Amino acid sequence: xxxxxxxxxxxxxxxxxxxxxxxxxxxxxxxxxxxxxxxxxxxxxxxxxxxxxxxxxxxxxxxxxxxxxxxxxxxxxxxxxxxxxxxxxxxxxxxxxxxxxxxxxxxxxxxxxxxxxxxxxxxxxxxxxxxxxxxxxxxxxxxxxxxxxxxxxxxxxxxxxxxxxxxxxxxxxxxxxxxxxxxxxxxxxxxxxxxxx
Amino acid sequence: xxxxxxxxxxxxxxxxxxxxxxxxxxxxxxxxxxxxxxxxxxxxxxxxxxxxxxxxxxxxxxxxxxxxxxxxxxxxxxxxxxxxxxxxxxxxxxxxxxxxxxxxxxxxxxxxxxxxxxxxxxxxxxxxxxxxxxxxxxxxxxxxxxxxxxxxxxxxxxxxxxxxxxxxxxxxxxxxxxxxxxxxxxxxxxxxxxxxx
Numbered sequence: 001x002x003x004x005x006x007x008x009x010x011x012x013x014x015x016x017x018x019x020x021x022x023x024x025x026x027x028x029x030x031x032x033x034x035x036x037x038x039x040x041x042x043x044x045x046x047x048x049x050x051x052x053x054x055x056x057x058x059x060x061x062x063x064x065x066x067x068x069x070x071x072x073x074x075x076x077x078x079x080x081x082x083x084x085x086x087x088x089x090x091x092x093x094x095x096x097x098x099x100x101x102x103x104x105x106x107x108x109x110x111x112x113x114x115x116x117x118x119x120x121x122x123x124x125x126x127x128x129x130x131x132x133x134x135x136x137x138x139x140x141x142x143x144x145x146x147x148x149x150x151x152x153x154x155x156x157x158x159x160x161x162x163x164x165x166x167x168x169x170x171x172x173x174x175x176x177x178x179x180x181x182x183x184x185x186x187x188x189x190x191x192x193x194x195x196x197x
Numbered sequence: 198x199x200x201x202x203x204x205x206x207x208x209x210x211x212x213x214x215x216x217x218x219x220x221x222x223x224x225x226x227x228x229x230x231x232x233x234x235x236x237x238x239x240x241x242x243x244x245x246x247x248x249x250x251x252x253x254x255x256x257x258x259x260x261x262x263x264x265x266x267x268x269x270x271x272x273x274x275x276x277x278x279x280x281x282x283x284x285x286x287x288x289x290x291x292x293x294x295x296x297x298x299x300x301x302x303x304x305x306x307x308x309x310x311x312x313x314x315x316x317x318x319x320x321x322x323x324x325x326x327x328x329x330x331x332x333x334x335x336x337x338x339x340x341x342x343x344x345x346x347x348x349x350x351x352x353x354x355x356x357x358x359x360x361x362x363x364x365x366x367x368x369x370x371x372x373x374x375x376x377x378x379x380x381x382x383x384x385x386x387x388x389x390x391x392x393x394x
Contacts, residue, residue, distance in 0.1 A: 003261045005249045009242040017227050023215060028246065029285055030214050032259065036247040043240035045206040049225065050233040052202040062229065064200045088226055 006032075058129065060105035060122050062087055070094075070103060077101040079136040083126065083155060085109050085143050093141070101139070104129065109147035110154055118154055126155075130162045140168040203229075255326065257302035257319050259284055267291075267300060274298040276333040280323065280352060282306050282340050290338070298336070301326065306344035307351055315351055323352075327359045337365040 006028055013024035031039050055061070056068035059081075063069065070076065080101030084090050090103050106121040129135060138159055142148035152168060159166050171189035173182055182190075203225055210221035228236050252258070253265035256278075260266065267273065277298030281287050287300050303318040326332060335356055339345035349365060356363050368386035370379055379387075 003246075003250050003259055005242070005246045005261060006259060009246045012239045012242050016224055018220060018223065025285070025288070026215065027213055031243060031246060032250060032284075034247070036244070039243050039247045042209045043243045045202070045209050046228060046236050046240045047233070049200075049202045049206045049228065050231070050236045053200050053229060062200055062203060064202060087229075088222070091222070 059103045060087075060107060060125070061090055061103060075100075078134055080139065081126070081129065081135050081137070082139040082141050084141045085148060085151065089141065089143070101137075106142075106151065109143060109145070110150045111147040121151070123155065123158065127158060130159070130164065135162075135164055137165045137167060140166065142168075144171055252302075256300045257284075257304060257322070258287055258300060272297075275331055277336065278323070278326065278332050278334070279336040279338050281338045282345060282348065286338065286340070298334075303339075303348065306340065306342070307348045308344045318348070320352065320355060324355060327356070327361065332359075332361055334362045334364065337363065339365075341368055 009028050009031075010021070010024045013019050013027050014021055019027070052064050053062050054064070054066065056063045056066065056071055058067045058071045061068040061070055065072070077100050081104050082093065082099060082101060083104045083106060084093070085106050085108060087105055087107075090105055093099050093103075104122065104126045106123065106126075108116050108121050110116060110118055110121070130138075138155075140152045140155060142152045142155075156166055170193050171186070172193050173179060173186060173190050179187075206225050206228075207218070207221045210216050210224050211218055216224070228239075249261050250259050251261070251263065253260045253263065253268055255264045255268045258265040258267055262269070274297050278301050279290065279296060279298060280301045280303060281290070282303050282305060284302055284304075287302055290296050290300075301319065301323045303320065303323075305313050305318050307313060307315055307318070327335075335352075337349045337352060339349045339352075353363055367390050368383070369390050370376060370383060370387050376384075
C-alpha cells in the first residue's frame, strides 16, 4: 500500500465487528473522497459518544443523564422491570414503543464455557432494586439460547424470596417466518405456548 | 434512543457505503465497549488519512509523498502505463505484485447518463505524460462494463497520434468460476480472446 496512514486506518477499521479486510479498504477509500471536515465530524462523534455516554446507575441503560431517561420517566410503570441480557435488546424493545415499564440490563448471559458466571452479571443490583419493594412484576427477556435459558433459570431462583410475579416473554414462531423451515425446538416451544384462539 | 450522542453517531456511520441502520447501531454499541483511548485512536487515524494522504500529481495514485512511491520507484518499467478507472483498481493490481510498470488513474468512466464526459476524467494529464516520449505501451485496464468500454474506446482514439502500443487486459472467464453460470457476453469475449494452447 502506498500510504502508511491508509494501511493503519484499514487495520483499525478491520477490528470493528462485521467489517472485513475488503470493507475496511472500501470505507477508507470512501473517507478519502469526503471533505476533511466531514471526516473530522464523524471522528468527533465517535469520541463524543465515549466521553458523553455513561451507564445508568439503576438499570445499566446507556445514558447521558443520571438516572437514564427511562428510569426518570414518571409516566412509566415503575412496578414492572424487564430483565434483558444486552443494551441492544433494550434498544430493540424501546423501538417497538410497546413496553412502558422499566428495564434491567444484565450485561451478559451465564455461560460456563466462556467463564461467565452469575457474579459477572448485574444480578445483585437487580435484587437490590427488588428490596425497595416497588416492583411487582419481573419480566424475563433473556435471549432464546442455552445461555439465555440458564440465566433465566438462575434468576427465577434468586427471585423466589420476593413477592413478585415472574414472567417470561413468549418463545414461538417469528411473525412472517416459514413454519416448514422452523427448527424442532422452536416448534415445540410454539406448541407448548399455545393460547386460546 | 436514550442519548443524542449515540443517535448522531448512528446517523453519521449510516452514511458510509455498505453500513445500513442496523450495522451503524451495532458499530456504535461496539465502540461503547472499547476503551476511550482506542476509539480516539481510530478517530485520529481517520483524520490523519485525510490530512496526510494526497493524490500523486503524475498518476493520481493516493500518496503521502510527491510523486508517489510507484512513480518515484526507479526499478519500475517507466515505458509502460496502465490506465485504470479508480484508485481501488490500482490497489487491486498492486496486491498481485505482478505489474512492474506505472499507472494512470482516470477517476471515473465516461457515462453520459450520469453526466460524466471525457473532460471530467484525468485524460489530458495522460496525454501530457505521453508527450514526454518515454512511454512505449499503454495498457487499457478500464472496468469490463459498458462505461468502461466507452472509456477505453475514447482513449484509444486519443492515443492514435502517439507512437505507442495500445493493449487491453483480457476479458474472459474468472478463474474458479462456473462456465455454466457465466453470462453470454463473458462467454463470447472468452471465445474471441482464445489463445494457442
